[in-house]
Amino acid sequence: MENKxxxxxxxxxxxxxxxxxxxxQIKGVExxxxxxxxxxxxxxxxxxEVCSGLTGHAEVIQVSxxxxxxxxxxxxxxxxxSHDPTTLNRQGADQGTQYRSVIFYHDEKQKQIAESVIKEMAPYYENAIVTEISPLEKFHPAEGSHQDYYANNSSQGYCTAVINPKLARLREMHADKLKSA
Structure with missing residues (x-):
């Protein structure tokens, strides 16, 4: 096996x-x-606890x-x-600090790239980007029922109404970055 x-x-x-x-869906994502x-x-x-909004945590993903x-x-x-980085503590019907737009950087290089990407993307949005850039202190994996949720529940109402349109937009905007079917 190749060591990556x-x-x-x-x-x-x-x-x-x-x-x-x-x-x-992205090539190179392990x-x-x-x-x-x-x-x-x-x-x-x-x-x-996180959904209560009282812990200060955000729902995040950690991508290898x-x-x-x-x-x-x-x-x-x-x-x-793939989301609206201009809405503070809200994505669609989901509201609260747990749904904030945030980049947790792992090192200074990631922080600099994040700042650069936000600056580069800003002109494409009508409203100001409110994405938080913060150092990653701790990552806690969610419970097992939340892992691979779409893959395991793609016919659920939330998946068809909310996730499918996001995936369609992804295919439209970033087709060259997708894994082959």
């Missing part, structure tokens, strides 16, 4: 079911784990990717075009 030097991207753009489904980051309470948060196939910058561009 994988890097990680940790982002939140609303419900992690949506962002996980998007990033599972694994996507839904979870929680950015909170202020001790211990390991649960979905119910091969930078020789897809760059951190390209992944951030996909991220910025």
């Amino acid at each position: 030097n994988l890097e990680q991207l940790t982002v939140g753009g609303g419900c992690f079911w949506c962002t996980e489904a998007v990033f599972d 694994m996507v784990v839904s979870g929680y980051s950015g909170g202020t309470v001790p211990g390991i948060p649960t979905y119910r 990717f091969d930078p020789s196939v897809v760059s951190f910058e390209d992944l951030l561009i996909i991220f910025m075009t």
